[in-house]
Amino acid sequence: MGRDVIVACDFASKADVMNFLDKFEGASRKPFVKIGMELYYAEGPQIVRDIKARGHKIFLDLKLHDIPNTVKKAMKVLSNLDVDMCNLHAAGATSMMQGALEGLTREDGTRPILIAVTQLTSTDQETMERDLLIKEPIDKVVMHYAYTAKNAGLDGVVCSPLEAGKVHETCGKDFVTVTPGVRFADGDVGDQKRVMTPAQAKEIGSDYIVVGRPITAAEDPVAAYERCVAEFVG
Ligand code: C5P
Secondary structure (H helix, E strand, O other): OOOEEEEEOOOOOHHHHHHHHHOOOOOOOOOEEEEEHHHHHHHOOHHHHHHHHOOOOEEEEEEEOOOHHHHHHHHHHHHHOOOOEEEEEHHHHHHHHHHHHHHHOOOOOOOOEEEEEOOOOOOOHHHHHHHOOOOOOHHHHHHHHHHHHHHHOOOEEEOOHHHHHHHHHHHOOOOEEEEOOEOOOOOOOOOOOOOEOHHHHHHHOOOEEEEOHHHHOOOOHHHHHHHHHHHHOO
């Protein structure tokens, strides 16, 4: 699986995202685009078709979590939308993850890359113990969820770039790590707490970096994207 930079297009409307993507018309490389809940729920599945029609790969970040049968059917719908990557919560457990894979697999045997969210980065040790009644250390829980996802047949996990090396040690080097929390060395960290530069993420073995505001809010988004690609893909 090749390394790539995924641009988190956290925009509220089709007009805003298309205005952003227009800047890349004629650029040498079309960004892999992440569509999240906000844009998808505002615009519906047509937004995926519209962005695909412009030649972008799509990571649809909807983080499914429900009973296996429901997730299987929902994943079938997403697969027909021809997304390139989608995700779910590993907390849905093995049967849900296997159902998701079944739903995603097309008649010709192809399917989008399926990755798992382990523990949300908004959940810390205290929250996990108090609200979820999980008493194990959070690092162990994250690695266990990653391992369970791998055993269910998934392709990888979303994780902090700081965890990518450990995930590869635990689950093998081919198990994909998709890592947000990336910032340029001279950039604004914003609300992200644990960050790495694209070059550091490459060094530690991330397969995909997810970069939002350092590109979307840059004065020159195409230059910021190209800088990310140069540092991460090389
Ligand atoms: O703007 P920024 O680079 O912080 O955007 C990062 C993207 O990655 C956002 O879409 C955010 O929702 C997502 N993300 C994250 N941390 C996670 C999982 C996803 O920042 N643990």
